[in-house]
Amino acid sequence: DAGVTQSPTHLIKTRGQHVTLRCSPISGHKSVSWYQQVLGQGPQFIFQYYEKEERGRGNFPDRFSARQFPNYSSELNVNALLLGDSALYLCASRYRTEAFFGQGTRLTVV
Amino acid sequence: QKEVEQDPGPLSVPEGAIVSLNCTYSNSAFQYFMWYRQYSRKGPELLMYTYSSGNKEDGRFTAQVDKSSKYISLFIRDSQPSDSATYLCAMSVISNFGNEKLTFGTGTRLTIIP
Numbered sequence: 001d002a003g004v005t006q007s008p009t010h011l012i013k014t015r016g017q018h019v020t021l022r023c024s025p026i027s028g029h030k031s032v033s034w035y036q037q038v039l040g041q042g043p044q045f046i047f048q049y050y051e052k053e054e055r056g057r058g059n060f061p062d063r064f065s066a067r068q069f070p071n072y073s074s075e076l077n078v079n080a081l082l083l084g085d086s087a088l089y090l091c092a093s094r095y096r097t098e099a100f101f102g103q104g105t106r107l108t109v110v
Numbered sequence: 111q112k113e114v115e116q117d118p119g120p121l122s123v124p125e126g127a128i129v130s131l132n133c134t135y136s137n138s139a140f141q142y143f144m145w146y147r148q149y150s151r152k153g154p155e156l157l158m159y160t161y162s163s164g165n166k167e168d169g170r171f172t173a174q175v176d177k178s179s180k181y182i183s184l185f186i187r188d189s190q191p192s193d194s195a196t197y198l199c200a201m202s203v204i205s206n207f208g209n210e211k212l213t214f215g216t217g218t219r220l221t222i223i224p
Contacts, residue, residue, distance in 0.1 A: 042214030
């Protein structure tokens, strides 16, 4: 079975632009969460979706939004990019209480 | 004060040594405890998962949880150069509404010297 897949792998954007990151969970997993990992730090929780509904939101500004589709895939959108948004964005797929992460999307804002 | 504290290291040990990695936490509501391994520029890989105090063993890895002291540990026996990575502890509170936020430590960078 395929694991959690994220696209794109790498991305370079300019300050003020918008970005969309995509995630496909493990087959059968209905819960998807997004995390931001800045270099040298642990991942920080951004959003969790279950059955297309937002179930949790971390301490991130409204520039960050997400949604989950009927096939349980998910998108993370970030508007008005700042230099500080440069990070590894991780998607996690969950079955019961175990969370499995994708390889991440490395976003660089210049 | 952070909810989860983890010594960032770096930690270097010779091949074959026993490695001990530790985290402390302040939120007594945490119910589930995990250890992830993260290789450079990759996503975290789930190593161990437990929800009760005591020890859980899986091959060369042992996870230990002490809820009374709010302290968790990961032990790696017979360490190998392939164990060189960053190790992240993570904890969660599962609510009735399915909010399954993971709270991570900062990660400990481990190097096993051949």
